[in-house]
Amino acid sequence: MLPLPSEDKKVSPYLAFYIINSMQIGIVVLSFERFLVKEAGQDAWISVLIAGVATHIILWMTFQITIKGENDIAVIHKDLFGKWIGGLLTLLLITYLMTLFIMIMRAYIDVIQVWMFPHLQTWYMAFVLAILVYLYFTGGFRVMVGLCVLSFMLTIPLLMLKAFPLKSAHLSYLLPVMEHSPAEILSGAKKMSVIFSGFEVVLFCYPFFKQGIRAHKWAQLGAAFTTSVYLAAVLVSLLYFSEGQLEKTLWPTLTLWKIVDFPFLERFEYAGIAIWLFVMLPNLCLYIWAVTRGLKQLFSIKQKKSILFLLLLAIIASSFITDGVQIRNFSATIDRISFFILFAYIPFIYLYQWIWQKVRKNK
Amino acid sequence: MRTFLIWVTIAIILVLNYNIERYVLEDIQIITAIGYDYMEDDTMRGTVAAPFYPQGQDVKPINASFTASGHTIHSIRQQFQREAQRKLASGRLQSILVNKDLAERGVKKVVDSFGRTTFIGRDTKLAVVDGSTKKLLTSNYPNAQNLSRYLSDLLEESIVRMAPNTGLHSFLSQMEGFGQDPFLPLLKREHDHIHYVGLALFKDEKYVDSLSFREGYIFKMLYENFKYGIYEIKYKDTYISIENLRSKVKYNISGSSTRPVVTIHVSLEGKVQDAYGVPLHTQKRIRKVEVEWEKETLEKAEKLVRKLQDIGTDSLGIGEKVRSHFRHFNKSSWESLYPDVQVRIKIKTNIINTGIVE
Numbered sequence: 001m002l003p004l005p006s007e008d009k010k011v012s013p014y015l016a017f018y019i020i021n022s023m024q025i026g027i028v029v030l031s032f033e034r035f036l037v038k039e040a041g042q043d044a045w046i047s048v049l050i051a052g053v054a055t056h057i058i059l060w061m062t063f064q065i066t067i068k069g070e071n072d073i074a075v076i077h078k079d080l081f082g083k084w085i086g087g088l089l090t091l092l093l094i095t096y097l098m099t100l101f102i103m104i105m106r107a108y109i110d111v112i113q114v115w116m117f118p119h120l121q122t123w124y125m126a127f128v129l130a131i132l133v134y135l136y137f138t139g140g141f142r143v144m145v146g147l148c149v150l151s152f153m154l155t156i157p158l159l160m161l162k163a164f165p166l167k168s169a170h171l172s173y174l175l176p177v178m179e180h181s182p183a184e185i186l187s188g189a190k191k192m193s194v195i196f197s198g199f200e201v202v203l204f205c206y207p208f209f210k211q212g213i214r215a216h217k218w219a220q221l222g223a224a225f226t227t228s229v230y231l232a233a234v235l236v237s238l239l240y241f242s243e244g245q246l247e248k249t250l251w252p253t254l255t256l257w258k259i260v261d262f263p264f265l266e267r268f269e270y271a272g273i274a275i276w277l278f279v280m281l282p283n284l285c286l287y288i289w290a291v292t293r294g295l296k297q298l299f300s301i302k303q304k305k306s307i308l309f310l311l312l313l314a315i316i317a318s319s320f321i322t323d324g325v326q327i328r329n330f331s332a333t334i335d336r337i338s339f340f341i342l343f344a345y346i347p348f349i350y351l352y353q354w355i356w357q358k359v360r361k362n363k
Numbered sequence: 364m365r366t367f368l369i370w371v372t373i374a375i376i377l378v379l380n381y382n383i384e385r386y387v388l389e390d391i392q393i394i395t396a397i398g399y400d401y402m403e404d405d406t407m408r409g410t411v412a413a414p415f416y417p418q419g420q421d422v423k424p425i426n427a428s429f430t431a432s433g434h435t436i437h438s439i440r441q442q443f444q445r446e447a448q449r450k451l452a453s454g455r456l457q458s459i460l461v462n463k464d465l466a467e468r469g470v471k472k473v474v475d476s477f478g479r480t481t482f483i484g485r486d487t488k489l490a491v492v493d494g495s496t497k498k499l500l501t502s503n504y505p506n507a508q509n510l511s512r513y514l515s516d517l518l519e520e521s522i523v524r525m526a527p528n529t530g531l532h533s534f535l536s537q538m539e540g541f542g543q544d545p546f547l548p549l550l551k552r553e554h555d556h557i558h559y560v561g562l563a564l565f566k567d568e569k570y571v572d573s574l575s576f577r578e579g580y581i582f583k584m585l586y587e588n589f590k591y592g593i594y595e596i597k598y599k600d601t602y603i604s605i606e607n608l609r610s611k612v613k614y615n616i617s618g619s620s621t622r623p624v625v626t627i628h629v630s631l632e633g634k635v636q637d638a639y640g641v642p643l644h645t646q647k648r649i650r651k652v653e654v655e656w657e658k659e660t661l662e663k664a665e666k667l668v669r670k671l672q673d674i675g676t677d678s679l680g681i682g683e684k685v686r687s688h689f690r691h692f693n694k695s696s697w698e699s700l701y702p703d704v705q706v707r708i709k710i711k712t713n714i715i716n717t718g719i720v721e
Contacts, residue, residue, distance in 0.1 A: 114481060115481045116481075117383045117384070119382055119383055119384050120383055121380070121382070124377075124380050124381075127373075127376070127377070128377065131373065168528075168532070168533070170683070172683055172684055172686075172687035173683075173687070174687075175687035175688070176687060176688070176689070176690045179690060179691065240536075241536060242536040242537070242539055242540025242541070242543070242683075243540065243541065244539035244540050244541065245535060245536050245539040245540060248539070255485065258484050258485035258486075259484075259485050259486060259532070261484075261486065266455065266484065267454065267484055269481075
């Protein structure tokens with residue numbers, strides 16, 4: 001068990017807003033509408049709202065776990081389940097975060113390969129990204145949080161671009177509201193709730209907040225902002241594409257950017273993909289940071305050593321995923337695991353910890 | 364020293380493995396317009412206009428074109444490359460033309476390819492050509508120096524005042540969406556000019572019929588709000604032309620989901636431009652012209668809707684509007700329902716002024 005980080009390594013509580021928001025917004029914003037529309041059709045936006053509310057509850061539980069445990073999840077696991085089972089759970093959790101890292105990296109490379117450079121080799125781009133992640137990583141946790149702020153600043157102007165497609169919006173595509181059965185809307189919400197994942201990283205970075213309890217409020221605000229971003233994204237896509245078309249479009253947001261037409265820039269999507277690097281870079285950095293932090297807690301491996309191994313692993317793993325169908329299957333599998341982690345594992349730990357603390361008090 | 368060596372190795376790996384295809388402006392030839400003609404069975408003939416910019420200062424582009432035939436868009440594209448001096452690039456493709464014969468047999472194989480590729484924009488203009496697209500794309504036009512510029516300006520700037528705005532996106536979304544059928548401008552090469560003939564109507568992916576220029580204008584009035592163009596009406600024994608200042612359209616759906624009633628409310632605001640021999644100095648006389656205008660437009664609009672229903676193409680997107688009105692609308696029965704749906708048209712006209720003379 002490590003000592004808690006020293007004061008100069010911590011960040012202010014309000015930065016939780018940026019961390020949560022930028023972790024939740026990632027590569028999947030470009031493609032999420034399709035899954036939703038397959039389930040809930042034009043009522044997909046209701047699914048987003050429901051999933052948003054569910055996210056607030058799970059985020060609250062996540063913070064309760066860490067606030068009560070007063071440390072990161074590795075230590076809480078050890079307290080609750082002992083050295084071996086607790087250690088195993090931590091190992092599983094960081095394996096999950098590592099898979100997320102590989103998935104995000106591969107998905108972004110896929111976007112570049114499909115949209116910009118079909119000749120780009122996967123390992124080459126993975127290598128470039130790995131170097132970039134490494135450079136930010138060596139800057140430390142505070143630098144990565146700075147990157148989150150930067151990513152937030154870049155998301156806002158990209159969102160404004162949603163106004164362009166609205167010129168050819170059809171309001172009738174949204175009507176009638178609640179055409180789909182509650183079951184369909186809920187299954188859309190299930191798909192969506194996974195897309196809101198990313199805040200699990202709090203389980204690892206909680207000790208790095210000055211006054212962690214105050215960070216909770218900001219984190220909730222961040223999650224609310226994320227929900228509104230996704231809501232705007234899904235509404236614009238629904239208004240712009242006909243339903244049959246949206247189900248077929250793999251990256252609706254990128255296709256929307258094709259409409260954006262500045263006098264000086266005919267095809268915005270190329271600029272958009274490049275800017276998007278900064279939106280998903282914090283995701284990559286913080287996920288791998290959480291993994292190395294977990295490994296340090298478990299095996300006392302230096303973070304700067306383990307990251308080299310992990311990045312190599314990520315480069316090799318991502319070059320084994322060769323085509324788009326594999327990527328989509330891979331991400332569908334991860335989505336199932338994410339759903340389990342968010343809606344079974346976190347509530348379970350929360351309840352278990354609650355009971356465990358009650359029992360201990362009574363002793 | 365060791366870290367230095369590591370970074371040098373990394374740099375070497377990155378430099379040596381860089382193999383992304385480059386498009387340098389001086390070394391490529393940009394395709395700006397492309398046309399497809401029907402040949403036989405499943406063969407198409409593609410023609411591209413790719414203006415060639417010779418070296419030197421203040422040079423004017425030369426109209427260059429390539430023609431080849433094949434089964435798919437991209438195999439045809441490779442054929443063009445066999446003759447081209449430079450690498451052909453399609454990033455600034457602005458107009459896609461389809462020959463009427465090909466359109467009659469379905470355009471999905473053309474638009475699917477353009478909807479799938481990332482290399483062209485989404486607001487690329489599509490049009491149907493009566494006659495050969497090869498002829499249209501290889502002719503010289505005395506009124507324009509650069510053919511592809513002429514074509515794209517015609518589609519983007521000129522005819523939007525008379526025809527509804529269309530493009531690759533609207534075509535794809537109408538083709539794949541429920542209760543709407545696509546339509547495109549119909550062009551023809553005539554007297555050394557490219558001529559806008561009217562609207563080509565599609566049933567799903569197949570061309571079925573066309574609307575004349577005048578019908579196309581009424582169609583635009585029923586399809587979207589707009590504010591350009593001229594209405595010409597016959598008034599007593601002379602003609603009056605009224606400039607359209609504002610035209611608004613609104614759809615109301617009533618009835619039941621098995622017997623829907625569609626009411627189209629159109630409100631027109633205009634300004635009298637030509638009124639030779641018609642004194643328009645009293646409110647009453649202007650009112651008379653308004654009534655006549657209303658009557659004529661209504662007649663034309665009803666005829667147009669009747670025509671669309673008879674040929675079974677829902678170009679106005681009535682199906683989509685009906686679907687959005689009724690909860691759990693039965694989509695499968697719409698096809699048979701459409702020709703007999705009751706469509707009422709209500710037109711309100713208003714002449715705002717008559718110019719600077721009475």
